[in-house]
Amino acid sequence: MKIDVLKFAVVGGGIGGLAAAVALQQRGAQVTVLEQAPELAEVGAGLQISANGMAVLRALGVAGSPPEAAQISHGTVLRDYRRGRVISRVPPPAAGATYYYHRADLLDLLRDAALRSGVELRLNARVTHVRKHPSDAEISLRDGTRLRAECVIAADGGRSHLRPVLNGTEAPRFTHQVAWRATIPWADRTATPMATLTMGPGRHVVTYPLRDQSQMNIVAIEERSDWTEEGWKLEGDAGDLRARFADFGGVTGEILARIDKVNIWALFLRPVAQKWQNGRVALLGDAAHPTLPFMAQGACLALEDAWVLRRAFDDQSGIQRALAAYEARRRPRARAVVSAAASNARNFHLKGPARIAAQAALSLIGRRLTRSYDWIYDYDPTA
Numbered sequence: 001m002k003i004d005v006l007k008f009a010v011v012g013g014g015i016g017g018l019a020a021a022v023a024l025q026q027r028g029a030q031v032t033v034l035e036q037a038p039e040l041a042e043v044g045a046g047l048q049i050s051a052n053g054m055a056v057l058r059a060l061g062v063a064g065s066p067p068e069a070a071q072i073s074h075g076t077v078l079r080d081y082r083r084g085r086v087i088s089r090v091p092p093p094a095a096g097a098t099y100y101y102h103r104a105d106l107l108d109l110l111r112d113a114a115l116r117s118g119v120e121l122r123l124n125a126r127v128t129h130v131r132k133h134p135s136d137a138e139i140s141l142r143d144g145t146r147l148r149a150e151c152v153i154a155a156d157g158g159r160s161h162l163r164p165v166l167n168g169t170e171a172p173r174f175t176h177q178v179a180w181r182a183t184i185p186w187a188d189r190t191a192t193p194m195a196t197l198t199m200g201p202g203r204h205v206v207t208y209p210l211r212d213q214s215q216m217n218i219v220a221i222e223e224r225s226d227w228t229e230e231g232w233k234l235e236g237d238a239g240d241l242r243a244r245f246a247d248f249g250g251v252t253g254e255i256l257a258r259i260d261k262v263n264i265w266a267l268f269l270r271p272v273a274q275k276w277q278n279g280r281v282a283l284l285g286d287a288a289h290p291t292l293p294f295m296a297q298g299a300c301l302a303l304e305d306a307w308v309l310r311r312a313f314d315d316q317s318g319i320q321r322a323l324a325a326y327e328a329r330r331r332p333r334a335r336a337v338v339s340a341a342a343s344n345a346r347n348f349h350l351k352g353p354a355r356i357a358a359q360a361a362l363s364l365i366g367r368r369l370t371r372s373y374d375w376i377y378d379y380d381p382t383a
């Protein structure tokens with residue numbers, strides 16, 4: 001059997017894998033992305049990319065000024081869930097503009113940048129196993145193909161199949177939170193491109209405008225201890241969503257009433273990986289640090305990883321040294337952001353007096369609270 005020898009193999013063509021492929025290829029590496037899906041497509045809704053993630057998109061040439069297909073954020077309005085009364089207006093972070101992307105648009109931009117820079121993209125390429133050798137790694141695909149690569153970057157998402165190669169088996173844990181995601185047409189309805197956060201008991205809805213405000217992105221998160229599905233991304237029933245959020249009024253109720261197609265993402269978590277690299281194999285993005293969506297930082301962290309990985313190859317000679325330098329720089333940062341997202345998650349799921357107290361605190365010191373997260377957005381991995 002002929003065995004292809006690849007220089008760099010990136011497993012997974014999501015946001016993290018594509019960004020890493022572009023970053024490494026632009027630096028002179030020869031990169032092949034192995035993606036299990038028959039096409040590069042993202043289901044569901046939008047993404048907020050804050051200044052730390054935007055810095056990487058700009059450095060890769062994926063985002064111009066202003067960035068294509070993105071909508072700038074002017075901050076967040078916090079509303080009460082019953083009537084939609086405004087509780088507080090929280091300005092955007094001071095570090096630099098946050099943008100809203102449709103996931104599919106960002107993926108298209110990254111794919112185009114990858115192809116422009118010469119990355120090879122192999123679809124229908126599900127990796128089933130990676131075996132480490134002293135001078136390379138052997139990759140097995142589901143169709144029986146075997147490949148060898150000098151370096152393997154596993155960017156295969158939060159349920160990473162390759163993470164156990166470095167960390168042993170750790171089953172993802174269900175967080176008892178389920179995200180419902182949808183996009184609806186919303187032309188001429190939003191005066192200012194601001195996100196809306198509507199907090200209800202044990203549930204909340206975030207909406208924000210996409211693509212010149214002609215589309216509205218919706219993420220509703222609730223606790224669902226009755227969840228039994230194993231899947232992460234499933235077609236959901238919009239009627240079920242409406243029934244569960246029936247007491248949400250005002251503009252949020254109006255938006256929920258208009259959803260006809262919804263996608264459910266049950267939130268499973270693994271801890272930040274103990275080991276990010278060994279020999280010639282390294283983890284990147286959700287594979288290394290699955291993150292609750294309460295700080296909107298999962299994709300931003302994956303973008304940061306991609307740039308720091310490229311930097312590590314500038315600074316170190318040899319693959320193993322570069323991967324070790326990458327882990328040393330990324331692990332503390334990922335742990336800090338993941339734990340900030342986990343503690344923020346608790347505020348979103350308060351009930352009764354605790355929720356009312358949290359809303360009152362947000363209306364009084366919302367601006368100051370947001371500033372306490374400036375360390376997340378101020379970080380520029382390209383500086």
Ligand SMILES: Cc1cc2nc3c(=O)[nH]c(=O)nc-3n(C[C@H](O)[C@H](O)[C@H](O)COP(=O)(O)OP(=O)(O)OC[C@H]3O[C@@H](n4cnc5c(N)ncnc54)[C@H](O)[C@@H]3O)c2cc1C
Nearest residue numbers: 012014015016036048127156157179285286296298299300
């Ligand atoms: C509800 C919700 C809202 C969010 N909102 C935000 C936000 O606003 N801002 C933000 O920054 N982040 C957000 N996130 C987090 C963000 O979506 C993820 O952190 C990000 O998509 C991770 O990218 P990734 O490339 O690491 O993994 P993924 O996007 O999961 O990509 C993994 C890729 O690997 C492929 N793959 C998997 N296994 C294999 C295999 N064995 N062989 C080959 N290919 C394989 C998959 O098909 C997929 O294409 C949100 C998450 C959720 C759940």
